[in-house]
Amino acid sequence: MTETAADLPFADYNVPADPPAGPRMAIIGEAPGAEEAKQGRPFVGRSGKLLDENLAAAGVERARCFIGNVFRYQPPGNKVGHFFASRTRARKEGRAIDERWGAFGTSDWVLAEFSGEIDSLRNALREFAPRVIVALGRTPTWALTGQNGIMQLRGQVLPCRLLDGVEVVPTFHPSYILRGQLTEQPTFLADLKLAASRLAG
Numbered sequence: 001m002t003e004t005a006a007d008l009p010f011a012d013y014n015v016p017a018d019p020p021a022g023p024r025m026a027i028i029g030e031a032p033g034a035e036e037a038k039q040g041r042p043f044v045g046r047s048g049k050l051l052d053e054n055l056a057a058a059g060v061e062r063a064r065c066f067i068g069n070v071f072r073y074q075p076p077g078n079k080v081g082h083f084f085a086s087r088t089r090a091r092k093e094g095r096a097i098d099e100r101w102g103a104f105g106t107s108d109w110v111l112a113e114f115s116g117e118i119d120s121l122r123n124a125l126r127e128f129a130p131r132v133i134v135a136l137g138r139t140p141t142w143a144l145t146g147q148n149g150i151m152q153l154r155g156q157v158l159p160c161r162l163l164d165g166v167e168v169v170p171t172f173h174p175s176y177i178l179r180g181q182l183t184e185q186p187t188f189l190a191d192l193k194l195a196a197s198r199l200a201g
Helices: 034-039 046-057 087-093 112-128 138-145 174-178 182-198
Strands: 025-029 066-069 084-086 108-110 132-136 167-171
Touching: 025 046, 025 112, 025 138, 034 046, 046 174, 046 182, 066 112, 084 087, 108 112, 132 138, 132 182, 138 167, 167 182, 174 182
Parallel strands: 025 066, 025 132, 132 167
Antiparallel strands: 084 108
């Protein structure tokens, strides 16, 4: 059986009650993990703790940032690929793809039942009006910039395809660092500091 959005746990965006009057930062991940889905808030588990520590070291107040994920639903097995399919697989499973959001990797497209998540993210970000967005990992980098290859793109400043005039700084997802890549933690911190520096520009 194929699980639809209605079957999946959900964690909404965390939007500051008191957003800063000046330049603002948003931080976007892929999709909620188990703890996030349980609490209904993004980045509250182990990844969130690592994010918090590095934001503080970069001089950024998490409470003043928009925090969210491209997909607000927790995918089965925490596999973000659940939201994508090739044309062939979608046809075989009797599901529709959204032609606006394609070519993730080489041949995958966002399934139509989940494509509204990108529209929702764009609307929420437009309302928050960030100057810079930190993209945590491959999926948000693709969603926000249309580009792939986090190892090559991290640490750069890229234009956001969802909002004109907004910058995106791709970096590693904290869960990647926690899964045995602790040597990348200084790089992660440097990327957050780069994003923070763009607020002053």
